[in-house]
Amino acid sequence: MNEIVRKTSIKPCPICGKAMDVAFKPFCSKRCADIDLNRWLTGVYAVPVKDDEDEDGTRPADGDEGDKS
Ligand SMILES: [Zn+2]
Numbered sequence: 001m002n003e004i005v006r007k008t009s010i011k012p013c014p015i016c017g018k019a020m021d022v023a024f025k026p027f028c029s030k031r032c033a034d035i036d037l038n039r040w041l042t043g044v045y046a047v048p049v050k051d052d053e054d055e056d057g058t059r060p061a062d063g064d065e066g067d068k069s
Contacts, residue, residue, distance in 0.1 A: 011026060013026070013029075013032050014026060015032035015035050016028060018032075
């Protein structure tokens with residue numbers, strides 16, 4: 001039983017999951033490489049701005065309401 005699968009070193013295309021092509025490493029085709037590049041350019045991979053989950057109802061009252069004369 002010496003059936004060592006050589007496929008273990010081949011990673012799937014991160015875009016579509018197909019077998020990677022060494023010519024377009026780590027993608028399977030130029031198309032997927034373009035898609036990935038486009039994602040970078042459009043900011044899909046950008047780190048999302050973390051929302052402050054601090055204000056869940058308690059808003060700072062910095063308004064001067066009720067002080068009408
Ligand atoms: Zn692909």
